Amino acid sequence: MINIYTDGSCKNNPGRGGWASIIVRDNGRYVISGSEVKTTNNRMELTAAIKGLETTSEGEVVTIYSDSQYLVNTMTKGWKRKSNMDLWDLLDELTLLRTVKWQWVRGHSGVPENEEANTLAGKEAGIIPFSSTLTHLGPKGTARMVDIGGKTTTVREAVARGFVEIDAQTLSLISEGKIAKGNVFATARVAGILAAKNTPHLIPLCHPIPLTQVTVDIKVDEQNGGLEITSKVNTEAKTGVEMEAMTAVSITALTIYDMCKSENKGIRVRSIRLISKTGGKSGDLILET
Secondary structure: OEEEEEEEEEOOOOEEEEEEEEEEEOOEEEEEEEEEEEEOHHHHHHHHHHHHHHOOOOOOEEEEEEOOHHHHHHHHHOOOOOOOHHHHHHHHHHHHOOEEEEEEOOOOOOOHHHHHHHHHHHHHOOOOOOOOOOOOEOHHHOEEEOOOOOOOOEEEEEEEEEEEEOOHHHHHHHHOOOOOOOOHHHHHHHHHHHHHHOHHHHOOOOOOOOEEEEEEEEEEEOOOOEEEEEEEEEEEEOOOOHHHHHHHHHHHHHHHHHHHOOOOOOOEEEEEEEEEEEOOOOOOEEOOO
16 A cells, blocks of 8 residues: 655746655655646646656555645546646546545645645745755655656666676586576576666665666676676666666676575675666766777
């Protein structure tokens, strides 16, 4: 079960607006927020719900708490939709693929998460000054996901690499397919690909990104005594996939370790790093060839 507490705010209405969502899961909580230069209070209420739902996966069970009757009653009582159709359509798409319950709460009724969302939305709207300019910290030091809504969608790629140091005898068993747990190369590749796809569930505050391709290459390096892992991740999105690429390498390496540790407990995982990234406003970065 996931509980999402949302709020939207607007200075002058229409004017500068802010939204905030507090996402509470069994394994913790985190905060996301953002702002728009010219908008309305109702659009910010809808945006808060949309952004919160976008952090969840298809099929998950979610309860959204909001003090906006406009939002809750439209979704539960069929209030007529006269404006903001773009946001309503997006909200419908998200709810169709999840089990969503809508719960109206009275504003300033003492629900801590709703009060926090209200305060943060007001700060994003410029009604209340921020006490911190750190991108991943909101009011009271709470963690929040960086808003990438204003970024441009571009084609992006990230390449990461790592090394698993293995003795010659175990390396030979891997190459010959004689490890007791099975095919090390095939299993580790699948593990790495799955890890890349699940990065936002493993690393707090990472954005869920649609990946267009993930490849994991494992090469035997007899000269240096081990396996070199290279992962390449591609997307067309508003933020990069460096974390996905490095997560893929990390989990691939750990899977190799797990499958081979019965043969040699001295296996070492080392040198996991970003090799290059392309796309995005900051341009290309080539650290190694």
